[in-house]
Amino acid sequence: MSFLSRAAGRAAAVALAVVLAACASNEEKEDTDPVELVDITTSVDLKEVWSRNIGDIDATRYAMLQPAVSAGKLVVANSEGEVIALERNTGRRLWETDLEIEISGGVGVGLGMVVVIDYRGRAVALNLEDGAELWTYQVSGEVVSVPAIGAGVVVLQTVDGKLLGLDATSGGELWTHNTVLPVLTLRGTASPVIVGGTVIAGLDNGKLIALDARDGIPRWEQRVAIPQGSAELDRVVDIDGAPVVRGDLVFAASYQGRVVALSREDGRGLWARDASTHQSVAVGAGNVYLSDAGGSVYAYNVGNGQIVWNNNELLRRELSAPAYFSDVLVVGDLEGYLHVLDPANGHFIGRKRIDGDPVRIPMLVDGDLLFALSDGGELVALRLERH
Template identity: 75%
Template sequence: MGFLNRAVGRTAAVALAVALGACASNESKEDVEPVDLVDFAPSVQLREVWSADVGSIDEKRYAMLQPGLADGKLIAASSDGEVTAFDRSSGRPQWETDLDIELSGGVGVGLGIAVVVDYRGRAVALDLRNGAQLWTYQVSGEVVSAPAIGSSVVVLQTVDGKLVGLDASSGEELWSQTTTLPVLTLRGTAAPVISGGLVIAGLDNGKLVALDARDGITRWEQRVAIPQGSAELERVVDIDGSPVVRGDLVFAASYQGRVVALSKENGRGLWARDASTNHSVAVGGGHVYLSGASGSVYAYNVGAGQIAWSNNELLRRELSGPAYFQDVVIVGDLEGYLHVLDPSSGQFIGREEVDNDSIRIPMLVDGDLLFVLSDDGKLVALTLARS
């Protein structure tokens, strides 16, 4: 879980984060440490195709530098400002650009460009062909998620509640929309997505909004989570995982709130279930998969939202969001393990240690390859083999 933001300053935010992350003093040591991994007989294996070192990722400030994939290239960035394009299949470097800035958000790809953002809110667009810098834009707030690119626009979401639409060719601002933030929020923001001319974004107030990509006008707004309780900690309901669009449905989940399925056309709710996560969900095989804030993994029926199964054997292992890959479910953890789950039962069917540092950044699925980036900057392309 990311740490917390509060309007009164970072010191209070960090103190509150410690309070939120700590358990009650009368709990046993076993109740606060990650559970030990259980043994099982694997039936699938994740095999490394290629790997590379892209530079370290600033986990403490919750940089969310998810790689982007376009035109046969995988674009990865480090917090030190190095942006590298790799051949998607072989891992051979295609170009490298050193921006000499501290990157916090990215990598957004599409329309022939890759866009990254630094901690001061400066967005930089690079040519996908050769890494040449095309334009820059200064947004008012910090960005710690990937920009969305599509429908001729680049959309940035800031930690201070603003959505900004830029012309993808020039970087000129086309529109902006500001949301009033709650008193207390998690550190981080959901990366917006663009689908069918709509910008769909999860907000720190627990709402999901759809804007027209051309002019930023709100097309619909739907509340995913309703703040509960009297204490501000209890009322944190951020949506920090990107919405997932499948056909005419949008799936999203919030912290201390719900997981929902909505109509992409008008935001009408199809179903909602209580849940708590700060990651995106994954969809596939007739289910919606969610890594809970406690470390449990859940599967919900796509059509009606009933819980199909839950796996509680990874508690407190600080799981990544799930990925649906080659008909299996995969989650990463704080020790660099990837856990492979059967999508019909939730049972473990495989495990692979890809690094000794945490896997927090969302994984990327593309056909027969799964791309994983750890917090120490190890980028790995994997394929799935069945016994």
């Protein structure tokens, strides 16, 4: 779930939502309920390999603390300040560091380090081997996204429109890129990615930008969505999902905007289709997959953007970003279910409930394992089995 934020007037937006809800008829209220799940015929199972509870995740404040994996270690964090490294295959705890902060952004992993950030903007780097603190840096704004680590830098994206490049060894600031934000934006922020010495980031103004990782100099900028309408709510076009890079292509999608495929080299647009999401897309089997804001799941042809299929049987179930895993597609929902879809046609082929709390944090795919983390802190490692 995404939440609206605004430098001034946030209370007015909340009040407006309350008034609209109060004025709704009983029939309209029924239309806002999540659709009920129906029985399906399964041909695959998501088999639990191991699970453990890692502690509370403050999802109401948009702490999307996605797990990360590196060198056989799965690193997770909770909102109470605990960063935990687990053995990927077994879930055995390797180390745990209690930072005694309210973690809001993370988990970033790379270059032998782990980076997380708290709500007050304090970034902390830890040694991946033993969890020892390496350095800290005070950010000028709040961070609720995953730091990108690579090419000798750590890149942070703040909710007030800044991208910062820090020296990965010392934590010293190397460069800053500022963006003018729209009047009204969604609560979340896209996580930047680093590929081949280039930082690619989605912005709250509906643009995708590429910067040189060494000095922050822009390489290209491309608009994904154009604000429409006269009301500020109608003009919200945030990109809140991390861009996805596959080879020479970059895929991204915005809220109340479009899903696009761009050239990684120069940002040239290859195709674009109308869409609305605050999640990342997934790519696999020749398709780009998207969970839209209403709860429909779409597949687009990776080459031309034509719609291959759409599944609207999960409406209003607050879906997670899709994950392409072991030749199937998986999405989580507000009741802790993972739904498995056939990527060729969008039909349901499996389902598993991992918790009673929502699964809205982006899932992590690593080889033959899928890692899913619920808002309640239930972390599950899963392997696909076919009947």
